[in-house]
Amino acid sequence: MDNITIEHNPSAAKLEVMGVYDWSLWEKGISKFSWHYDSNETCYLLEGDVTVTPSEGEPVHITEGDLVNFPKGMTCTWEIRKGVRKHYKFS
Numbered sequence: 001m002d003n004i005t006i007e008h009n010p011s012a013a014k015l016e017v018m019g020v021y022d023w024s025l026w027e028k029g030i031s032k033f034s035w036h037y038d039s040n041e042t043c044y045l046l047e048g049d050v051t052v053t054p055s056e057g058e059p060v061h062i063t064e065g066d067l068v069n070f071p072k073g074m075t076c077t078w079e080i081r082k083g084v085r086k087h088y089k090f091s
Contacts, residue, residue, distance in 0.1 A: 002071035004052060004060045010044075010067045020044045020067075023087040032079045039090045041070040048084030053077045 015021070023044075044067050053059040055075045062068055070076075 002074075003057060004054065004071070004074075005069045006060065006062060007067040009065045015044065015067070018042075020087050023089045025085070026088055027083065027085045028080060029083045030080050032077065034075065034077050036075045037070050037072055040072045041088055041090050043068050043070075043086045043088035046085045046087065047082070048080065048086065049082035050084060051079045051081070053079070 026043075045062060045064050047064055048062070049064075050062045051059050052062060052070075053076055055077075
């Protein structure tokens with residue numbers, strides 16, 4: 001299975017080319033929950049502090065300014081320590 005990939009602080013030009021600010025917006029407060037990805041997700045965190053722990057893998061820390069890819073088929077646990085606000089798209 002593929003791993004979570006993170007690009008810290010991608011350039012404004014890259015975000016613009018990708019159309020990130022036209023993607024859907026998702027917000028969630030401090031919480032902990034399980035999640036399964038039925039398709040690949042790319043997201044860009046506008047706000048937040050999260051640890052995502054794949055069922056088969058090491059915990060990954062995600063924070064404001066991170067561009068993240070989650071692979072299709074992954075099951076994980078999200079632990080949100082600071083409320084999340086992100087743009088996202090499924091592919």
